[in-house]
Amino acid sequence: xxxGQKRFKKIQDRGASCLEISITAFFMCVFSxxxxxxxxxxxxxxxxxxxxxxxxxxxxxxxxxxxALQAAQSQLRIHGADGYWITQPNLESNSSPDFxxxxxxxxxxxxxxxxVTVTTSTSIKCPxxxxxxxxxxxxxxxxxxxxxxxxxxxxxxxxx
Amino acid sequence: xxxxxxxxxxxxxxxxMTCKRSxxxxxxxxxxxxxxxxxxxxxxxxxxxxxxTLAKEQLSTCVESCALAAAATTASGNETDPILTQQSxxxxxxxxxxxxxxxxxxxxxxxxxxxSVMAPAAKETLLYFEFLDPVTxxxxxxxxxxxxxxxxxxxxxxxxxxxxxxxxxxxxxVVETANGGLPMLDIVLCFDISSSxxxxxxxxxxxxxxxxxxxGYKIIGQGNLYNxxxxxxxxxxxxxATFPQNLDANDGVYSFSSTARGTNSGAGAPGTVSSQYxxxxxxxxxxxxxxxxxxxxxxxxxxxxxxxNIGCLVEAARGNLESVTVANNAKVPYVSWGIQPKPGYxxxxxxAAFECRHPIREAIDASKExxxxxxxDCDVHFGLVTFGNGVGDSPSALCxxxxxYSTIGSITDNPSAYRSNSFPTDPLSPKPPNSExxxxxxxxxxxxxxxxxSAAVNPLIAYGGTNISGALNCALDQLMPTSKGGEGLAxxxxxxxxxxxTDGLPTRSSFGGDPTADAxxxxxxxxxxxxxxxxxxxxxxxxxxxxxxxxxxxDSSDRSTGGIAGISGNGAQFFQATNLSQLNTAFxxxxxxxxxxxx
Numbered sequence: 001x002x003x004g005q006k007r008f009k010k011i012q013d014r015g016a017s018c019l020e021i022s023i024t025a026f027f028m029c030v031f032s033x034x035x036x037x038x039x040x041x042x043x044x045x046x047x048x049x050x051x052x053x054x055x056x057x058x059x060x061x062x063x064x065x066x067x068a069l070q071a072a073q074s075q076l077r078i079h080g081a082d083g084y085w086i087t088q089p090n091l092e093s094n095s096s097p098d099f100x101x102x103x104x105x106x107x108x109x110x111x112x113x114x115x116v117t118v119t120t121s122t123s124i125k126c127p128x129x130x131x132x133x134x135x136x137x138x139x140x141x142x143x144x145x146x147x148x149x150x151x152x153x154x155x156x157x158x159x160x
Numbered sequence: 161x162x163x164x165x166x167x168x169x170x171x172x173x174x175x176x177m178t179c180k181r182s183x184x185x186x187x188x189x190x191x192x193x194x195x196x197x198x199x200x201x202x203x204x205x206x207x208x209x210x211x212x213t214l215a216k217e218q219l220s221t222c223v224e225s226c227a228l229a230a231a232a233t234t235a236s237g238n239e240t241d242p243i244l245t246q247q248s249x250x251x252x253x254x255x256x257x258x259x260x261x262x263x264x265x266x267x268x269x270x271x272x273x274x275x276s277v278m279a280p281a282a283k284e285t286l287l288y289f290e291f292l293d294p295v296t297x298x299x300x301x302x303x304x305x306x307x308x309x310x311x312x313x314x315x316x317x318x319x320x321x322x323x324x325x326x327x328x329x330x331x332x333x334v335v336e337t338a339n340g341g342l343p344m345l346d347i348v349l350c351f352d353i354s355s356s357x358x359x360x361x362x363x364x365x366x367x368x369x370x371x372x373x374x375x376g377y378k379i380i381g382q383g384n385l386y387n388x389x390x391x392x393x394x395x396x397x398x399x400x401a402t403f404p405q406n407l408d409a410n411d412g413v414y415s416f417s418s419t420a421r422g423t424n425s426g427a428g429a430p431g432t433v434s435s436q437y438x439x440x441x442x443x444x445x446x447x448x449x450x451x452x453x454x455x456x457x458x459x460x461x462x463x464x465x466x467x468x469n470i471g472c473l474v475e476a477a478r479g480n481l482e483s484v485t486v487a488n489n490a491k492v493p494y495v496s497w498g499i500q501p502k503p504g505y506x507x508x509x510x511x512a513a514f515e516c517r518h519p520i521r522e523a524i525d526a527s528k529e530x531x532x533x534x535x536x537d538c539d540v541h542f543g544l545v546t547f548g549n550g551v552g553d554s555p556s557a558l559c560x561x562x563x564x565y566s567t568i569g570s571i572t573d574n575p576s577a578y579r580s581n582s583f584p585t586d587p588l589s590p591k592p593p594n595s596e597x598x599x600x601x602x603x604x605x606x607x608x609x610x611x612x613x614s615a616a617v618n619p620l621i622a623y624g625g626t627n628i629s630g631a632l633n634c635a636l637d638q639l640m641p642t643s644k645g646g647e648g649l650a651x652x653x654x655x656x657x658x659x660x661x662t663d664g665l666p667t668r669s670s671f672g673g674d675p676t677a678d679a680x681x682x683x684x685x686x687x688x689x690x691x692x693x694x695x696x697x698x699x700x701x702x703x704x705x706x707x708x709x710x711x712x713x714x715d716s717s718d719r720s721t722g723g724i725a726g727i728s729g730n731g732a733q734f735f736q737a738t739n740l741s742q743l744n745t746a747f748x749x750x751x752x753x754x755x756x757x758x759x
Contacts, residue, residue: 020187023191027191031195031203034203035203038203038206038207042210042214045214049214049218049221053221060228106745110248111233111248111252113232113256115229115256115259117259147218148260149260150225150256150259150260151225151228151256152225152228152232152252152256154228154232154753154755154756155731155733155753156236156749156752157733158735158737159735159738
């Protein structure tokens, strides 16, 4: 083999190795980031789910809409998050259909219980944005996960 | 030649490079293989696992909500038939379940399963309900009175996203279960029997006077007791519709004359017609003017009370229609009334009058229904504390005779047949029918005191003031442990609660201080011992509702200005009924508010 050919071959081999390493590293990075994404999303969803159920449960033990809203909000404050990757779960809004306190004026229809509906959401920032279980993308690369629970009102107010 | 030489014998470095390249290619292939056959399936498997876990978490919350709705319906239902209550609970629970969602999919298509072995189709949810005995935790048939815990099992058919890629076929059921019901409960009902508890009884205020041959009867006022006397006070009137009547309480605008009343039975009226009243009788037909009259049957004998004939009511209430001799001596014009005096008229009047007493009649019925519903729905022990001026201190305490009449000694002044206070001795102590039987399980009427409290509440009469502090003290004494100075009658692990029913405001105190302040002090003790005081206020006079609310409310927990429910805390609530038809609802809501998820 001529010297030039040898040199070219050497460069070609080095390039191939670099390419292999680069591709491998790229895939490893992608897999790692996806893994991190999944971990963050699972954590965020689980946190939001748990916060939403606690908030709905607490709201259901109140006898008025104002008290229910207050109870739900104070429950949500207990479920803290780091604030950057996963934001604190918040009430989606204070109005229907996100927050409903329906005691049917103390006269619920047959086989219907007075109920309270609470909707909470949390924003999860992902290193790589992926679509996950109905969560929606936000503009800043974060995804928003929303959860809604309806609970029966246990402590019904009654002022005849 | 050179090419051939190279082919045959490669230089060492070149051979090494070729070897490296082959290895590099192998690593690349290995990475691709790992990515496709190991990492990718593992990632997808993780995703599926996360979905499954999430579905399980969400289903668990939905089932809890469903079980709570069922339990709350059972507790607050006014149906005393267990099977109807349980069917209603199931229907309400399904409705609640359908309002939720799972993995962003609505549960509105959920169905009830008739079998516990459920095989839901893809994305379908099935619900299975069963009722459990709270002690043995074994399922009992629908309609059983031991069915006090409702168990809801939901099964959701999860279809993995990457099922075909992972080689999974079919539906993977996600199953969750929750139990709802009332907790083991030791509950004391403090029942107001103050004088005002019959203030809405329809009565006639009468002056029975001496006529030419027979007695005459001048109607001074008619209507419900409170309005007929033109009362305005916030605590009602101390005067009662039935015995002991406390006629000389002189509440309202009319005055009583004991001289004009004379001897209660066997004698004619001593005085001439005046503006003072001598008798207050119940219009036993329930009307304002006794316009319909009444036929009352007691032990097979019918007694006639002609329409509009107030004189007949007066004489029957005095015992002057028990025989012809007594009626003649009392100068009763029974011939012109078209009736025949005979033994039993007094009891007939009294029986009918008791049925017309308001609001105590409705309160007694509501409390009996409360006892029945609670007894059907949970493992409960009852206590009953009745209170007027004082608090009942024995199972069959009797009220004292009318002040000022004790020397007259006639039938209307002898209240021995009427109990003012009655509750079972050691109300919360379980009483097993057989000493050999262990106190656990502690269910059933023999243990719950259901029979005793139901029987005890029935003959109660309205009499005296409103001693809320004394009643709360008595109830707390039963519920608090001996280590804290109580009698320790409550069961270990039981949820303790007091239900305070009153139609007024505190007017008496067992502690000698301000009645309202002393009542609040008892609520503080309840708070410190973790015992909620649920308050049911009956207030039929609109102008008094705000005053009653202020003292019983759950909106303020200030110890000096707050409400008894608010001060006692621990989830206590205040319910106000403004008419008699709302009393049952108020009691039902008390039961509802203690519902919880149970293990």
